Amino acid sequence: MTRHLSSLQFMNTFSTKLEKALNNLSLAQYPPDAVRSMRKFTSTEVAALLGVTEAYIRQVSLKGQGPEPETTATGKRLYSVEQVLDLRMHLAEKARKKWINPRRVKGEDCQIIAITNFKGGSSKTATTIHLGHWLALRGYRVLAVDMDPQASLTSLQGALPGFDYREGDTLYSAIRFDDPVPTEKIIHQTHIIGFDVICAGLELTEFETAVTLEMRKSGGTSFLLRVSQALEQIVDSYDIVLLDCAPSLNFLTLSSLTAATGVLIPVPAHMLDVDSTGKFLELAASYMQILDEAGAGARWDFAKFLITKFEANDHPQANMQALMRQVFGEDLLLNSVSKSTAVADALTWKQSLYEVQRSRFSAPKTYDRAIESINAANAEIESLITMAWRREQ
Structure with missing residues (x-):
């Protein structure tokens, strides 16, 4: 009995079709000229990431220290991921909290x-x-x-x-x-x-x-x-x-x-x-x-x-x-x-x-x-x- 389905043809056909479909989907989500960006974080989220209180984050902002967050119409403060890192390094300079800058130091292996x-x-x-x-x-x-x-x-x-x-x-x-x-x-x-x-x-x-x-x-x-x-x-x-x-x-x-x-x-x-x-x-x-x-x-x-x-x-x-x-x-x-x-x-x-x-x-x-x-x-x-x-x- 001769089997009619070519394994090579099957694999080639659907690998090509699937790759094309997924590429089209990916292009729809992220066009070649699109710049992917990270969302912004509320002061509540930033406080949790830094391990400090939200009140302290607000106090630092009101004093004009650290990065200047975006303020919405409702008064909510939003920080970019770059600003979160800048704020972390700013607070680390004051050494108010140990390891607020968590990067490894001499003697610590990657x-x-x-x-x-x-x-x-x-x-x-x-x-x-x-x-x-x-x-x-x-x-x-x-x-x-x-x-x-x-x-x-x-x-x-x-x-x-x-x-x-x-x-x-x-x-x-x-x-x-x-x-x-x-x-x-x-x-x-x-x-x-x-x-x-x-x-x-x-x-x-x-x-x-x-x-x-x-x-x-x-x-x-x-x-x-x-x-x-x-x-x-x-x-x-x-x-x-x-x-x-x-x-x-x-x-x-x-x-x-x-x-x-x-x-x-x-x-x-x-x-x-x-x-x-x-x-x-x-x-x-x-x-x-x-x-x-x-x-x-x-x-x-x-x-x-x-x-x-x-x-x-x-x-x-x-x-x-x-x-x-x-x-x-x-x-x-x-x-x-x-x-x-x-x-x-x-x-x-x-x-x-x-x-x-x-x-x-x-x-x-x-x-x-x-x-x-x-x-x-x-x-x-x-x-x-x-x-x-x-x-x-």
Whole structure:
């Protein structure tokens, strides 16, 4: 029997159609001549970001100190993201609050955090973008690196000026074995001050083949150092680097885990996701044993599990959360990230919740619950970073 459907024709047809449709959608959201900008923040939000009272922010403004905010007809003060950073640095000069300028100081290493799991759909990219934006708004210098050929983190940046993955403008250019480019050449600044990105594309899959060929020629585990060597070139410019890993334990993920100083494993509280995470850990352990025996084992400041997409009123999820708490103990973050249509909507708009105006949501309280959940988890992760720096709070 002759089968009529050509696999090549099928794949080519729909990859082309889908790419065209998504490009058109992206152009509608962000035309080539559009300049993407961050929303402005109320004095209440600014006070929360700076860790001071709103009354103090108002007092500073009335005295004519720090940046001059925009004042609406109703008297509300609005600050741009650049002004939030300027105000932070202004207050830091007065040293009224310790670590109001949180950037690392001499003796504190750049924290490189790998966000990883076997399972697709565990919210790795959502975790990365929200953690990255939170840390940037908190005053840190953040670099987010897309390690996934599917390039979801890259897609969330919208139309980055000058970026074209087909022209080699991805991480692979900096980690390839033959003629790698300087890492600084593939870094893109975003519309959020303090938040830069290194993008991904399909060519990242070539790293797997390149490693195989390199191992045939020279053997050993030198491929594990490719990501750390690329990052070493630019870490002096950043406080925190976030690695958004692919949902697989491939050579690139192993190289990322070797470069990392900390690891974050997002896990939805569902049986299949937890079971998949168990298999991920088992496989990772077998690889780590081999690497330890070869003298290339990874050492981290912390490794934590984070429950994502959590619905507290769902009894099976509540039971699974209890099981995870029993198994993981203190290595499971206290705060879970709630499942929310607000997050799904924001990501559809290629934005994090920090970028979207609360008024854009038809049910603002849904936004409030989602942002409260994400803020709590991000604050807990931030505390892990400052603990690694051995800071006294």
